[in-house]
Amino acid sequence: MKRHSAWQTVAKIVGSVVAVALISGSAVAAYAAFDLAATAQPALTLGNEDVLEGVPDVGAMEGGVNVLVVGSDSRQGQGMAFGDPEEETAVLNDVTMLLHISEDHSNASVVSFPRDMLVDVPECADPEDPTGEPLSEEYGVKINTVLSHGGMACVVKTVETELGISIPFAGVVQFLGVAGLSEAVGGVDVCVAEPIEDEYTGTFLEAGTHTLSGMAALQFLRTRHGVGDGSDLARISNQQVFLSSLVRTIQSNGTLSDPVKLYSIAKAALANMQLSSSLMDPTRMISIAKALKDTDLTKIAFIQYPTSSVEGGGAVAPTDSADYVRTALQNDLPVVFDPEAQEASFASAADPNAPPPAEAPAEEVPAGETPTETAAPAPSAEALPSDVTGQTAADVRCSAGRTLEDQ
Numbered sequence: 001m002k003r004h005s006a007w008q009t010v011a012k013i014v015g016s017v018v019a020v021a022l023i024s025g026s027a028v029a030a031y032a033a034f035d036l037a038a039t040a041q042p043a044l045t046l047g048n049e050d051v052l053e054g055v056p057d058v059g060a061m062e063g064g065v066n067v068l069v070v071g072s073d074s075r076q077g078q079g080m081a082f083g084d085p086e087e088e089t090a091v092l093n094d095v096t097m098l099l100h101i102s103e104d105h106s107n108a109s110v111v112s113f114p115r116d117m118l119v120d121v122p123e124c125a126d127p128e129d130p131t132g133e134p135l136s137e138e139y140g141v142k143i144n145t146v147l148s149h150g151g152m153a154c155v156v157k158t159v160e161t162e163l164g165i166s167i168p169f170a171g172v173v174q175f176l177g178v179a180g181l182s183e184a185v186g187g188v189d190v191c192v193a194e195p196i197e198d199e200y201t202g203t204f205l206e207a208g209t210h211t212l213s214g215m216a217a218l219q220f221l222r223t224r225h226g227v228g229d230g231s232d233l234a235r236i237s238n239q240q241v242f243l244s245s246l247v248r249t250i251q252s253n254g255t256l257s258d259p260v261k262l263y264s265i266a267k268a269a270l271a272n273m274q275l276s277s278s279l280m281d282p283t284r285m286i287s288i289a290k291a292l293k294d295t296d297l298t299k300i301a302f303i304q305y306p307t308s309s310v311e312g313g314g315a316v317a318p319t320d321s322a323d324y325v326r327t328a329l330q331n332d333l334p335v336v337f338d339p340e341a342q343e344a345s346f347a348s349a350a351d352p353n354a355p356p357p358a359e360a361p362a363e364e365v366p367a368g369e370t371p372t373e374t375a376a377p378a379p380s381a382e383a384l385p386s387d388v389t390g391q392t393a394a395d396v397r398c399s400a401g402r403t404l405e406d407q
Helices: 002-024 029-039 143-163 175-184 214-222 232-252 259-272 282-291 322-330 339-343
Strands: 065-072 093-101 108-113 118-121 138-142 169-173 188-194 196-198 203-205 208-212 273-275 300-304 307-309 316-318 348-350 390-392 397-400
Touching: 065 143, 065 282, 093 143, 108 232, 108 322, 118 143, 138 143, 143 169, 143 322, 169 259, 175 214, 175 259, 188 232, 203 214, 208 214, 214 232, 232 300, 232 390, 232 397, 259 273
Parallel strands: 065 169, 108 300, 188 397
Antiparallel strands: 065 093, 093 108, 118 138, 169 273, 188 208, 196 203, 300 390, 307 316, 348 397
């Protein structure tokens, strides 16, 4: 194990040097690389790394690239801002999101899974004894308990089983990582339709547009009581408001071509994230980051995995409509939301000040001629039913707040 750990450390340092050199090409690359390597967390092993053999970069991955990002509620190493780390720490994946980037980089989907969604957990390696007896299967358990059950590799395996896809990249992010990332991009603008009042996270925002960074951005993402109906599903919708704005910010302010911002993002991520060993390769990290650089915002979809309450309450289970999401991911297709799904969103509303979407120009037909009939093209997108809610990165939506009087 010592030899393996030593090689991982060397790989981190070399990888950081290469990454910074590729990005900046400056004389400070060596110092920057040392600084990044010093903050890096131990790499995670997913156990499915063999799918990357012979794959030079994400552009060559058949069927697109999948990255699973988990937000852990662990307080370890996060100071006292979120409570006593010794008394209040759990190891729950309270946020579980899958990023799918299409093979041709023309579209992407971000699928959010409700933390109380019931899943079947396959047999997983025991993170405490990887070569020993594996952990047994579990059936009908909440997805947010899988991280504590079998570690990140088990979360990945569970989501792979649920969706029928391969996920070779993953990362676990903690509270301060989210705060640091929002600062690194210079803040994120969010629209609030009605005031948000949440004593649990200390989030109090008046109606209007706010630029959030650091702890304010983190608490906005964490708030549940202050948005929609106070449920976790409402929180997901609220997070989509933030994330869609984040994508617009990154595409509009040149973040992916700014060495200083890229360095800040890398440092915040490495200090507060545990990345899979597959993501420690700097070439892959850069490829994934740049894959979305020029993707049309209307083709970046944020999808709430469709679920419904189970008998007795306290949990939800995937509905039949989840098949549409699985089909899109398995076949590397973009998705199209039903307009009714926007109105059914738990905690967001259209921004009345946002410009209307541009209409496609009508085909011009020369005078005296009739339009020619053409064969219907093969389906190029997956049309989602009306109970699958979400939005695209181009949709400027507002968070539907909830005051203390309504709680």
